[in-house]
Amino acid sequence: MTMGESGDATGFADLELRPELLQALTGLGYEEPTPIQREAIPPLLDGHDLLGQAATGTGKTAAFALPVLQRVTAPGVGEAPAALVLVPTRELAIQVSEAFHRYGREMGARVLPVYGGAPIGRQLQSLKRGVDVVVATPGRALDLIGRGALRLDELKTVVLDEADEMLDMGFAEDIEAILQETPEERQTVLFSATVPPRIDGIARRHLRGPVRIEMGRPETEPGEQPLVRQRAYIVDRSHKAAALGRLLDVEAPAAAIVFCRTRDQVDELTEMLNGRGYRAEALHGGMSQDQRDRVMGRLRSGTAELLIATDVAARGIDIDHLTHVVNYHVPSAPESYVHRIGRVGRAGREGVALTLAEPREHRMLKAIERVTKQRIVVEKIPTVADLRARRLELTRAALRESLLTDDLDSYRVVVETLADEFDVMEVALAAVKLAYEAGGGAQADEQEIPEVVRRPQREPGKGRPERGERGRPGPAPEGMTRVFLGLGRRSGVRPQDLVGAIAGESSLRGRDIGAIEIADRFSLVEVPEASAEEVIASLRRTTIKGKKAIVRRERQPR
Template structure:
């Protein structure tokens, strides 16, 4: 080895106690990622930290290991010593599982608290005593108002995915929670992006923080644990997207795959279409109950489903070990969302594939993503019918070869011997190959060629999606489905703003932000349109939580025709 070669750090080089190192070794972790190497020593030393790190760079372990390292030895009290705040229930579960896994050797008591889960169970566990609480802001504030969450012993507060929490309208909830935590605490903030409001939050609540920035490119170059993602775009018209997706997946033959769609309705429609093409597809979006979500994730992890069609919010924080492909069915208008999506694959040194279906007029969106990632995206042509035919022949050949290498062919000798008296052996083999080929899928000759398109260079994007440029979309009742209206007894006098209501409904009731319609805020109350089938779900969830720290009367609006 050259004397100038960099020395690759190991976990043994970090200031971690033996129980944690042993657990990391048992999990197969060999070397820390760049964010872990840089952050862990500072956090163990007690410094505040402001970290910018993309999804998939290992930031969960970067804050989880130090907070476990700082757990008191011996008997611990009932009050938590660490609080981790995350934007969604899925991320709360994922982070909680990771902290529990790393802290098994220490007997760490970890509790996730989030909306949609029976609060009685959370109250019981909090009463028994916990070391680390992983919570969504709304539910954490709810427990604080009830007096069931005691922060007096908290020595470290972590804000994970801080930009996402602020985008969901949780800024004032976060401010209230941080004000309740001890002044002499350690505060850690991780965010994929650093807009101005994140910097303002950090200046107010962090004391002389260490600043660390780890981009995806650095993660790839700096560690074998970094993501390795092959990124490809296919230019296709909107009407041909379902057929193009099926054809690409037929040729790619991926393992588990997530397909990201822009709306809940699109998720449901595409799931039905892909099941019709023979894929084992499952939908995941904010309109589903937690029980339904859990069933979907169990099917994916147990490999009884191979295709997950999801919205961004519903899939936030998912970590599926055997995931190989991510598909952007819609090009995300924010490059940061693209980074979050493709971060689902290429983790822990594994290779992954990111596929994006681009409409010809989306030239500017694609260029913005390339500038953000610093990588030129390959633009490929959609597989042709000939490509499909060749791929399926390849699969047939592979299946037959596997059978020929096996040892269960003897019982079929009688069939071949009987036919050999009438037909040539080669003809018998060809007939057998045809039967095998027909069992592997539909006939490519029944597929129509899809037009080969190119990106337009005028840069005009006529999608007309106001919600993506900051405006609210039209009410769903105007051509987008039936809506119901929810009355919430808090208004401008309570400091309520539209994003407060969107954040509360999206996180506590599981309704995607884009499915929330018109919002009217008066001095003393607010009216919010939501899909009619989810009115009762929203009412039930909001009655169990607080909005900006206050409980509200929540009911169906008296003028709602569905009342």
């Protein structure tokens, strides 16, 4: 069953929600449902399963939260939950739980977020007292099920939110195990920003005749610019840091996330950008949860304006005033690009997605264009002249704002005194010069960033092989190292086995892992240099295909 862009209902009251939910929505200032809410809520209220492809910012949380709460027949009574919502990260668990609480407070709904990294004792106590809705990360949910604390026998609805993210983080087996513990007649809801074959596979196995909804960003009127302007810049690796600084200076974002591959890059860029005068914060897997919370607090309050982060660390982050997303590298998977840029261009505001691509990564941009069906315009890095022009424009805008809003009378005596000796235009020019320099406009160390000369395309079959499909590799990419495992094809080892083992036993996730080579008797896996020892120690403690493996750094040829 497929739902189109219809929807005769224009208000929440038309969706036949219970009075307590309508009262809560009115109190929150919600006047009418978003398109995805109009499409999803009626079939969910009727008990249908649903597969929704929806970008962040379309209102999908309320699209499943309101029907879930409607189906809680006796809120505040009983112990076993009526609904389970699975999400990929702690941050998203908290965010979704807070939304459920806001919508369900008038009806007395009990909502509990459960996730790793938090004291399990409190979660056990809350479950014992009884809850109506549990919002959980898969690992902690499976742990609580194993302890007998999370009972799913009375479950009416299961929601898989950000399902593609959960699969990318190695939760596929956990999700399957959890779903096996739920009643067969449950309602199953799956939301995902992208629907690759793995998501289709889950839908076929666990959803029954689902309603399918595909909902992207709001359409723009003919002739209007899209809500997310996507641009790429081809730049050599040695000039990428300078290019990033130049782009941020020209763009002057109110708030931006810069995505990097490794922790070391995050730390290096954060230091560089702070030295350039930005208020930048680092976010990566080497930080404690308290550190992460402090960083996010500074970003949301406006104390910081740039977040430099790895993909894993930034999952589940939602910042309303975000204006720019910067890919310091081209994401290896188009789905990752979709998730990243989904954080901007929301609620009718325009966002900007910038990508710094090395010459060899140009083909990856084309792959992203094919998947997203959107053009990524390749532009030249702004020149020093462009930068100076932009800074002058910012100075002009700041002066105009001061002329319109500030009380300037206390400065009049300075101008009048100087006007006795100089022309008023000359006084104004000197004032503009000082304002321009005070705003960082005159930096003598600015250098032109060389334009990349495009190299001829490689012959078919001569490009960089994909994961698990290449010959003997050359040197590992910058910031990466290779780990040797003494198991290969003869032991039945597949790339997904290695990714799952590393993601399950270390702090890394699937997207942190680079290329994989599997030979007959051994395998080589690229991992971030900073995490190599952790990965080696983790793999030595576990088994792959039921076997212990020799694990060490790859020995480089002399």
